[in-house]
Each structure stands twice: as C-alpha cells, then as structure tokens.
Amino acid sequence: MLKFYRMKSKKIIFILFLLVAILQLLAPTKMIYDQENTLKKGKALKFLTEPIDPNDPFRGKYIRMNYDINSFKTKDTIWERKQEIYVYLNDSLGFATLKTVSKTKLEIDNNYVKAEVSWYDNYNNKLRFNLPFDRFYMEESKAKPAEDLVRINNRRDSLKTNITFAMVYLNDDKFVLENVFINGVSIKDLVGK
Amino acid sequence: MNSKLIRELQTLVKNEVISLEVADKIEAYYNSKSPNQSNKLLTIFGVIGSLLVGLGIILVLAHNWDNFSKITKTVLAFLPLLVGQIIVGYSLLKKKSKTWLESSGVFLFFAVGSSISLVSQIYNIPGNLSSFLLTWILLCVPLIYLLKSKALFLLILVFATVYSFDVGYNFSGIRKVPWMYLLIIAILLPKYLMLLKDEVVQNYTSLLNWLFPLSFIIVFGAFINSNFLFELILYILLFGLLYNIGLLKKNDKTRLVKNGFLVIGSIGLVITLLLASSKSFWYKNIDVSNLEIKEILIVILLILSTVFVLLKNNFFKNKGYQKLFQSASIIMIFIFIVHYFDVTVALSLINFTILALGIITIKKGVDTINFTLLNYGLLIITALIITRFFDTNMSFVVRGLLFILVGVGFFSTNYLLAKKIKKNA
Numbered sequence: 001m002l003k004f005y006r007m008k009s010k011k012i013i014f015i016l017f018l019l020v021a022i023l024q025l026l027a028p029t030k031m032i033y034d035q036e037n038t039l040k041k042g043k044a045l046k047f048l049t050e051p052i053d054p055n056d057p058f059r060g061k062y063i064r065m066n067y068d069i070n071s072f073k074t075k076d077t078i079w080e081r082k083q084e085i086y087v088y089l090n091d092s093l094g095f096a097t098l099k100t101v102s103k104t105k106l107e108i109d110n111n112y113v114k115a116e117v118s119w120y121d122n123y124n125n126k127l128r129f130n131l132p133f134d135r136f137y138m139e140e141s142k143a144k145p146a147e148d149l150v151r152i153n154n155r156r157d158s159l160k161t162n163i164t165f166a167m168v169y170l171n172d173d174k175f176v177l178e179n180v181f182i183n184g185v186s187i188k189d190l191v192g193k
Numbered sequence: 194m195n196s197k198l199i200r201e202l203q204t205l206v207k208n209e210v211i212s213l214e215v216a217d218k219i220e221a222y223y224n225s226k227s228p229n230q231s232n233k234l235l236t237i238f239g240v241i242g243s244l245l246v247g248l249g250i251i252l253v254l255a256h257n258w259d260n261f262s263k264i265t266k267t268v269l270a271f272l273p274l275l276v277g278q279i280i281v282g283y284s285l286l287k288k289k290s291k292t293w294l295e296s297s298g299v300f301l302f303f304a305v306g307s308s309i310s311l312v313s314q315i316y317n318i319p320g321n322l323s324s325f326l327l328t329w330i331l332l333c334v335p336l337i338y339l340l341k342s343k344a345l346f347l348l349i350l351v352f353a354t355v356y357s358f359d360v361g362y363n364f365s366g367i368r369k370v371p372w373m374y375l376l377i378i379a380i381l382l383p384k385y386l387m388l389l390k391d392e393v394v395q396n397y398t399s400l401l402n403w404l405f406p407l408s409f410i411i412v413f414g415a416f417i418n419s420n421f422l423f424e425l426i427l428y429i430l431l432f433g434l435l436y437n438i439g440l441l442k443k444n445d446k447t448r449l450v451k452n453g454f455l456v457i458g459s460i461g462l463v464i465t466l467l468l469a470s471s472k473s474f475w476y477k478n479i480d481v482s483n484l485e486i487k488e489i490l491i492v493i494l495l496i497l498s499t500v501f502v503l504l505k506n507n508f509f510k511n512k513g514y515q516k517l518f519q520s521a522s523i524i525m526i527f528i529f530i531v532h533y534f535d536v537t538v539a540l541s542l543i544n545f546t547i548l549a550l551g552i553i554t555i556k557k558g559v560d561t562i563n564f565t566l567l568n569y570g571l572l573i574i575t576a577l578i579i580t581r582f583f584d585t586n587m588s589f590v591v592r593g594l595l596f597i598l599v600g601v602g603f604f605s606t607n608y609l610l611a612k613k614i615k616k617n618a
Contacts, residue, residue, distance in 0.1 A: 013285060014282070017282060017285055017336075020332075024274060024305050025271070025278075027328060027332055028270055028271065031313070031316070031318065032315075035318070056255075056322065058251055059255055060254075060256060061255075062317075133319060135318075137313075137315075139257045139258060139259040177316075178317075
C-alpha cells in the first residue's frame with residue numbers, strides 16, 4: 001500500500017515537473033513569438049540617435065540609444081515621474097517624427113510607443129521622456145568602438161550629413177529594435193572592418 | 194573516517210586510556226556513519242560544479258557572438274534549457290540520489306536564466322534587471338519543492354534579495370516597493386519551517402537562520418519610505434521581532450553561533466537604539482497624521498507579531514536578563530509617544546535603556562562565566578559613551594578620564610572573571 005502511494009506521488013511530482021518545464025520553455029518562446037510577430041506585421045520607422053555603451057551583468061555589453069525624440073513642448077505641467085505616456089509618431093520619408101504625447105490612448109491611426117516620463121522641464125515647458133527601445137546588444141569587443149565611431153563622425157561633421165539611426169518595428173504597443181545604421185550601413189559591419 | 198580521529202584512538206590505546214575493543218567499536222561506529230558524510234560532500238561539490246558551469250554558460254553567451262545567425266542563437270538559447278530539463282527529468286524518474294537532484298536543479302536554474310537573457314539579446318528587448326530577475330525566479334521557484342532542493346532554496350533566497358534591492362533602492366529613478374518579495378518569501382516559508390522542525394541542528398538550517406534575517410533587514414528598507422527617525426523606529430521594531438524569534442523554544446538547542454535571528458536582532462537593536470539616542474535625530478517632529486497607510490500597517494503588524502512572539506516565549510512568567518532586550522522595541526514605542534511631550538525625557542529614557550542593556554549583559558556574563566556576554570555588555574556601554582561624546586559638551590579632561598575608566602573596567606572585569614574560573618576549577 002505504502003509502495004503504491006510512493007509510486008503515485010512520484011508520478012505526480014514528475015507531472016508537475018513537466019508543467020514547470022513547459023512554462024520554462026514557453027517563456028522564451030513567447031518572447032520570440034512576440035518579437036517575430038512585430039517584425040513581420042509592424043511598421044518600420046527610423047529614429048535618429050546617438051549611442052553610448054553600458055553593461056548588464058547577465059546579458060553582456062550593449063549600446064544605449066539617446067534618441068533625438070526625447071521631449072515634447074506642452075503647457076500641461078501635471079506629469080508624474082515614471083508615468084506611462086503614449087508617444088504618437090509621424091512617418092516623414094521613413095524617419096519618425098513626433099506628432100503628440102498623450103496620457104491616454106488616442107483614436108488616431110498613427111503609430112505609437114508607450115514610454116515613461118523622465119521629468120517635466122518647467123523652464124522650457126518641455127516634457128522629457130525616454131523611448132523604451134534603448135538597448136542594442138553587441139559583441140563585447142564592438143560596443144565601445146561603435147560608440148567612438150559615432151562620436152568621431154559627429155564631431156567632424158558640422159553639416160550633419162552623417163546620420164545615425166535605429167531601425168525600429170512598431171506594432172500596437174509592441175516594438176523591436178532591429179538594427180542600428182550609420183549612413184545606411186549596419187553598425188555591426190562598420191565596426192567589424 | 195578521518196585520519197585525525199584514528200591517530201587519536203591509537204594514542205588513547207597506547208596510553209591505556211581505552212581498551213583495544215573500545216577503540217575498534219568507536220572506529221566501527223564512525224565507519225558506519227561515514228558513507229553518508231562522503232555523499233554530502235559529493236552533493237556540495239556537485240552543486241558548486243553546476244553553479245560554475247551554469248554561470249560560465251551565461252557569461253560565454255553574454256559575449257553576444259555576432260557571427261552566429263539568429264537561428265543559431267535561438268538554438269543556443271534553448272539548448273542548455275532542454276539539457277537541464279532532461280537531466281532533471283531523468284533524475285526524478287529514475288529516483289536518483291540527492292547529489293543528482295541538487296546538481297541538475299542548480300544547472301537548470303542557470304539554464305533558465307541564460308535562455309531568457311539570450312532571447313533578450315537577440316531581439317534587443319530593453320527590460321531592466323529587476324523584471325528579468327523576477328521572471329527567472331518565478332520560473333524556478335516550484336523546483337525547490339519538486340526536487341526538494343536545498344541549493345535552489347538558497348539561490349532563490351539570494352536572488353529574491355538582489356531583486357528587491359534593485360527595485361527598492363533605485364537611486365537614479367523612483368523607489369518602488371518590491372511586493373513580489375513577499376510572495377517569494379511566502380513560497381519559501383513552508384520549506385523553512387519544515388527544516389526547522391526536522392533538521393534544526395543541521396549546518397544548512399543554521400545558514401538559513403542567518404540568511405533569512407539578513408535578507409529581511411536588507412529588504413525592509415525598501416518597504417518603508419518615511420522620514421529617517423520614523424524609519425529608524427520601524428527598524429528597531431524589526432530587530433526586536435527578530436530577537437524574539439531567536440528566543441523561541443525551537444532555537445533553544447541551537448548554539449549562539451547558529452542562531453542568526455538572536456545575534457542579528459541583538460546587535461541590530463543596540464546599533465539602532467544608539468542611533469536613536471542622539472539628540473540630532475529628534476529635531477524634526479513627526480506628524481503621525483502625515484504617515485501613509487502602508488507604514489501604519491507595517492507598524493501595527495510588527496507590534497502585533499512582536500507581542501504574539503513575546504507571549505509564545507512566556508514573557509511574563511520567565512525571568513532572565515533577556516527580558517529587557519525582548520521588550521526594548523515595545524519600550525521604544527512608549528518613548529516615541531513620550532517625545533511628543535518632552536524630547537529631553539525621551540532622550541534620557543533611551544540612554545538609560547541602553548545603559549541598562551549593557552549592565553545586565555555584563556552581570557549575566559559574570560554570573561554565568563561567559564566572556565562573550567561580558568565583553569558584549571562592555572562594548573554596549575563603551576559605544577554609548579562614545580556616541581554621547583559627539584553631542585555633549587564635556588571637557589577633554591572628563592572625556593579622557595571616562596575613557597580610562599572604561600578601559601580599566603575592561604581589564605578588571607575580564608581579569609576577575611578569569612580568576613573566578615580558576616577558582617571554580
């Protein structure tokens with residue numbers, strides 16, 4: 001009898017383990033599915049940017065994006081830090097430009113990104129925020145050279161003919177930062193040479 | 194069986210302290226126990242091995258290999274995870290030894306981490322460290338119970354603390370309350386209570402007796418967000434509770450070194466009381482009506498649980514030097530109320546409490562011939578005197594004399610106690 005129970009509990013434990021294992025497999029699969037779906041169905045927009053390179057203890061080196069779209073002029077002064085906002089965008093020849101910022105979802109067709117408020121600048125009447133797709137992972141030896149490359153390019157270039165932009169796919173509130181380009185060439189290829 | 198013991202037995206036989214038969218019996222007894230011992234060692238090394246391999250995999254993947262295609266990277270993300278799951282599944286099905294379960298469990302833990310992090314890399318998913326850690330922890334928490342794994346228990350406790358630290362003490366952004374920490378602790382608690390019941394003398398349980406209160410005092414600050422004086426009082430309440438938990442009957446048999454609750458509670462109480470005994474902390478009056486509901490609830494919860502544990506410890510029937518330590522946090526609340534009427538009275542009450550704590554500890558140390566207690570008591574009084582030097586205007590002569598007095602006190606009490614031991618022996 002006791003043996004029977006032991007067999008049974010062993011079985012239950014194994015089934016429970018299978019459930020946990022499935023969950024563990026589902027988590028990364030769901031992440032991949034969401035991202036691929038966005039790449040397939042989403043709208044591609046180019047965001048002008050300037051990268052800097054920080055570290056993550058588990059995920060390695062990445063370059064952090066400072067986007068040109070980072071503030072919105074508004075007379076409304078009531079914003080909380082870390083408040084969720086909807087940033088609506090226009091498509092100007094493939095490049096993203098800011099249309100408007102709203103505290104709630106609007107009934108318009110423009111693409112949008114959910115972002116967090118950094119702070120409200122009372123002096124300039126500007127709402128400062130950061131776009132969420134700010135990490136671009138790179139091979140550890142390449143992150144720093146990539147940042148240097150962009151900085152040197154920008155310094156020499158007073159006429160702003162060099163442009164660095166991030167290619168981002170947007171689909172509802174999902175997004176994927178697919179690649180970063182300097183003058184149309186992928187930053188990974190530029191640094192690799 | 195360890196060679197030191199064998200040598201010791203040989204000398205004992207040689208000097209005719211024990212007979213050859215007794216020596217044989219002792220050897221046989223230890224030999225019968227030793228296979229267990231080597232198994233334990235194997236488990237520990239197995240766990241350390243999989244810990245290193247798992248961390249290694251994460252680091253190698255964090256290199257972000259550019260020349261791998263997206264598909265290769267995706268396969269790499271799932272490969273360690275699947276390998277880990279298969280080994281764990283095999284160990285469960287074949288009823289493998291503890292060594293197998295523990296090591297494979299730890300490997301699977303890190304495989305889960307590496308797979309989520311690699312997917313984040315492939316698609317440049319931003320997400321901060323804390324949300325990544327939380328997903329990781331929640332995906333692995335059930336394994337603690339399914340594999341009966343002690344190593345995973347430790348890992349999850351440490352990771353939950355790191356997660357809460359990252360959420361709660363975000364110095365650049367806004368501090369959030371790590372509510373999920375409570376959930377994780379609630380999941381861990383039954384297993385811990387089980388260990389306390391069945392394996393209270395084991396080294397592993399004593400390690401937890403230290404790690405749990407340490408984790409609590411680290412994370413506690415993330416839950417409270419008020420002015421400093423009030424946070425200090427909340428911490429005094431927490432330390433009082435930890436101390437009382439350390440005194441519970443279950444911990445009676447454990448030695449002081451293994452009773453982290455008691456030691457951390459006691460030292461924490463003294464330090465926080467010393468901080469509160471300084472005049473500068475009491476300048477800002479706290480308007481109680483300004484406090485958030487969360488803080489008030491925490492106060493009520495801490496007081497209720499302290500009183501509950503006090504009653505469980507038979508506080509009113511027992512006699513002992515610990516009584517003042519036990520009730521110090523409750524006394525502090527009384528003092529806090531007093532400070533609304535007169536700050537000076539409140540301050541002197543705190544100072545007297547600390548002094549009394551020092552004196553009774555010294556007395557207990559002398560009575561029971563315990564050097565640790567004696568010097569602990571002396572340290573409390575010394576610390577009190579030193580802190581008073583900073584906020585009172587005593588002349589240097591008086592300060593110097595006081596220091597000499599305390600120094601002489603250290604020497605003489607220790608000397609007298611040593612003499613007492615000799616006399617008794």
